[in-house]
Amino acid sequence: MSGQYQLNKELAQMLKGGVIMDVTTPEQARIAQEAGACAVMALERIPADIRAAGGVSRMSDPQMIRSIQDAVSIPVMAKCRIGHFVEAQILEAIEIDYIDESEVLSPADDVYHVDKTQFRVPFVCGARDLGEALRRISEGASMIRTKGEPGTGDIVQAVRHMRKMNAGIRKVVSLREDELFEEAKQLQVPYALVKQVHDEGRLPVVNFAAGGVATPADAALMMQLGAEGVFVGSGIFKSGDPKKRAAAIVQAVTNYKDAKLIADLSAGLGEAMVGINEQEIELLMAERGK
Amino acid sequence: MRIGVLALQGDFAEHISKLTSLGIDAFEIRKLSDISNRFDGLVLPGGESTVMKKLLHALGLFNPLKNLISDGLPVLATCAGMILLAKSLEDGEAPCFGTMDITVKRNAYGRQLGSFRCVDKFNGIPTEMPFIRAPYVKKAGKSVDVLSVHDNRIVAVRQQNQLAAAFHPELTADNTVYNTFIEMITK
Numbered sequence: 128m129s130g131q132y133q134l135n136k137e138l139a140q141m142l143k144g145g146v147i148m149d150v151t152t153p154e155q156a157r158i159a160q161e162a163g164a165c166a167v168m169a170l171e172r173i174p175a176d177i178r179a180a181g182g183v184s185r186m187s188d189p190q191m192i193r194s195i196q197d198a199v200s201i202p203v204m205a206k207c208r209i210g211h212f213v214e215a216q217i218l219e220a221i222e223i224d225y226i227d228e229s230e231v232l233s234p235a236d237d238v239y240h241v242d243k244t245q246f247r248v249p250f251v252c253g254a255r256d257l258g259e260a261l262r263r264i265s266e267g268a269s270m271i272r273t274k275g276e277p278g279t280g281d282i283v284q285a286v287r288h289m290r291k292m293n294a295g296i297r298k299v300v301s302l303r304e305d306e307l308f309e310e311a312k313q314l315q316v317p318y319a320l321v322k323q324v325h326d327e328g329r330l331p332v333v334n335f336a337a338g339g340v341a342t343p344a345d346a347a348l349m350m351q352l353g354a355e356g357v358f359v360g361s362g363i364f365k366s367g368d369p370k371k372r373a374a375a376i377v378q379a380v381t382n383y384k385d386a387k388l389i390a391d392l393s394a395g396l397g398e399a400m401v402g403i404n405e406q407e408i409e410l411l412m413a414e415r416g417k
Numbered sequence: 418m419r420i421g422v423l424a425l426q427g428d429f430a431e432h433i434s435k436l437t438s439l440g441i442d443a444f445e446i447r448k449l450s451d452i453s454n455r456f457d458g459l460v461l462p463g464g465e466s467t468v469m470k471k472l473l474h475a476l477g478l479f480n481p482l483k484n485l486i487s488d489g490l491p492v493l494a495t496c497a498g499m500i501l502l503a504k505s506l507e508d509g510e511a512p513c514f515g516t517m518d519i520t521v522k523r524n525a526y527g528r529q530l531g532s533f534r535c536v537d538k539f540n541g542i543p544t545e546m547p548f549i550r551a552p553y554v555k556k557a558g559k560s561v562d563v564l565s566v567h568d569n570r571i572v573a574v575r576q577q578n579q580l581a582a583a584f585h586p587e588l589t590a591d592n593t594v595y596n597t598f599i600e601m602i603t604k
Contacts, residue, residue, distance in 0.1 A: 134532045137549050137588055141463050141496075144426040163471040165426055165464065200508070200523055201465050202550065224529040224550070247530055374475070381425050381472055382447055 135249030135269035138202070138224070139333035142166055142270075142356055146346070146377050147335065149173045149360040151191075153198035159363070162373035166202040166224070168358070169195040174231050174278030175361035175400065178410065183233045186214040189221050196221075204251070209416040210236025212245075219248040225270070226250045228263075230415035231277045231360075240416060243267025253337065255288045255413055257295025257324070258314035262417075264331055265317050271330060273354070274413040275338020278361050280402030282339045282348065284413060289336055289352045299324045338413065341366070341399050343379035343392045350383035367397030418602060420458040421446045423482075425472040427464015427497060431587040436460070439595060449477050458491045458602045461498025463549070463585050466523070469501060470513045479513075486516050491578045493598040499581040500552055507555050517579050518558030525553045525570075525583075537567045539582075544593040546572070546584035553583050564597075 145165025150156045156167050171187045172180065186207050196203045202224035207214035209228055214235070218226050228241050230253050243250040244267035253274035254260035260271045273292055275285030295314075299321060302310055307325055311318040323331050336349035337358035346357045357380055359373075366372045375392040382388050420436055422429045424445035436443035443460075446452055459482065461469075473479040486492055486502075494502050501513040503521040510523075526532065532549045539546075546567065554571035557563055565573035565582070572583040573594070580601060586594035 130534055131532075134534065134547065134549060135529070137547060137585070138529055138532065140428045140431065140588070141465070141549060143428060143430070143464075144424070145465065145468055160467055161471070163426075163468045163475075165468050196528075200510075201467060202529065219530075222528045222530050249529060374471075377468070378472065378475060382476075385448065388448075 131247045132267070132269060136332050138249060139251070139270035142202070142335075143333055144381060145356045146373075146380050147204065147356065147358045148363055148373060149358075150195060150364070153194045155364055155369075156195045156198045156203075158370055159373060160199045160201050162370055163377035164201060164373065165356070166204055167195065167199060168204045168206065168227065168360070170206055173361045173364060174412075175280075175365050176278075177231060178278040178403075185232060186211070186217065189217060192218075192223065193221060206232055207241070208232040208235040210234060210239050210241060212241045215241050215246060215250075219246055223248060228252050228268075230274060230412045234415050240266050251335075253413070253416070254292065256291045257299070258316055259417060260292060260330055260334070261314060261316035261320045261324070265320060268332065270333050270335070272335040272337040272358055275336065275340070276405065276408065277338045277412050279339050279405070279408060280341040280362060280365075280400045281405055282341070282345045283405050285336050285339045285349060286352065288413070289349060289354060292330075292334070293353050296324055296329065300328050340376070341402065342396075343375045343389050346376045347379045347383040347389050350380055356380065362400055365400035367399075372396050372399075418442065418458070418599075419444065419454075419456040420460060421452060421456045422460040423462060423469065423498075425476070426468045427462045428585070428587060429460075429462045429464075432460045432462050432495075435587050435595060439592065439599070441599070446478070447476075449481065452478070452481060458493070458598065459485065461492060461494040461501050462587065463496035463498065466497040466500035466513065469497060473513070483514050483516065486514060486579065489578045491598065491601045492580065493594070494579070494581040495585050495587060496549065496551055496583060499554075499583055502579055502581055504558075517574070517576050517581060518561050519554045519574055519581070520556040521552045522555045523552045524550055526551055535567060537565060539573055539593050540564045540597060542593050544586070545589040545591045547588050548572075548584050551583045
């Protein structure tokens with residue numbers, strides 16, 4: 128394992144217990160930082176708007192990303208399209224802190240993901256289950272987030288993916304050593320990673336929840352289900368009072384088992400983002416990239 | 418010996434497993450009621466200092482912890498933790514606890530691509546040092562002992578009961594920094 132890869136996994140460890148917020152302007156980035164975000168995701172349009180606008184969705188303008196890098200001291204992440212290694216090269220060139228190879232953007236390659244081992248900059252990737260997570264890790268991802276369904280404000284898919292991921296881990300842990308080879312075959316991943324999950328009882332990298340978090344209760348739900356932190360995309364800046372909601376979600380992630388506190392945090396937050404139910408979605412972003 | 422680890426955000430779990438492996442009773446501090454019983458030492462972990470500062474105030478932990486530190490409770494602070502202790506920050510932002518007479522430059526080595534690992538001396542002992550989007554000490558007051566200098570920059574300091582490192586001893590198998598901290602508690 129290269130020294131840089133180790134450092135990249137360790138940066139994700141520093142983000143644990145935190146909330147990563149989608150922002151589209153330096154002003155929003157500052158609001159996010161003041162509210163207690165542990166990192167921001169710089170993008171031109173938040174997922175709810177990408178969904179509404181339709182068309183091809185690409186990496187953000189580097190100038191816009193730079194203006195956000197200048198606005199805050201916390202790490203700045205940005206998205207490239209699945210398989211678009213040139214967008215990734217550009218993001219590395221502007222010294223982004225983390226690249227999200229993301230299903231939220233239109234995929235650039237319907238077969239291959241970016242070979243992330245060729246980069247020094249860290250990558251986070253989405254996954255719906257253990258197999259997908261380990262495939263991304265073997266390609267060089269140093270952080271995973273469960274996919275959920277971005278831009279919906281509907282938590283059901285985030286819950287489904289986190290439960291599936293954890294069930295997959297529990298299964299691998301419970302297998303006999305001589306059964307791990309077959310499990311690697313079934314999961315379509317390298318044996319060494321399956322062995323590591325078997326021995327350590329967890330993913331080899333930090334795992335956040337994403338895709339559909341809209342309330343402090345949603346965030347705490349994902350933490351109680353085993354997430355190590357939370358991405359909030361459209362949920363904050365599509366809501367009535369972004370500042371207050373952002374701060375409340377941050378506190379709910381820290382004290383995710385304290386129902387009394389979360390009750391207080393959830394009171395008087397104003398309008399949550401208007402959600403779209405799973406059944407009403409035409410485009411399932413989570414289906415992009417397997 | 419009981420050591421409380423500030424567990425608002427960051428790599429507090431790594432500190433706790435390290436302390437546990439050294440046979441120490443370590444517990445998480447997430448809210449005010451967590452510090453109602455007496456404890457012998459405090460750890461301020463790595464993570465994002467802006468997040469921790471915000472939550473310290475929001476959860477009513479700021480004043481009680483600041484008083485404990487000022488009254489001599491031994492503290493180990495790593496990376497973001499060092500920023501929390503610093504009396505002043507080079508970027509002009511308001512300090513958090515401000516109990517240690519140092520000026521700290523945040524993200525001093527640049528963005529993630531500037532993160533690195535090295536072995537250098539801590540209090541004279543070669544020690545593994547991972548620096549992750551790390552700060553360093555730009556200026557240390559007269560009452561501050563410099564324990565590590567890497568590449569001409571001050572990266573570990575001690576002022577009486579406060580021990581601070583710009584790197585992450587919690588991410589290595591090396592116990593040098595912890596041994597110093599535990600000595601501060603027991604002596």
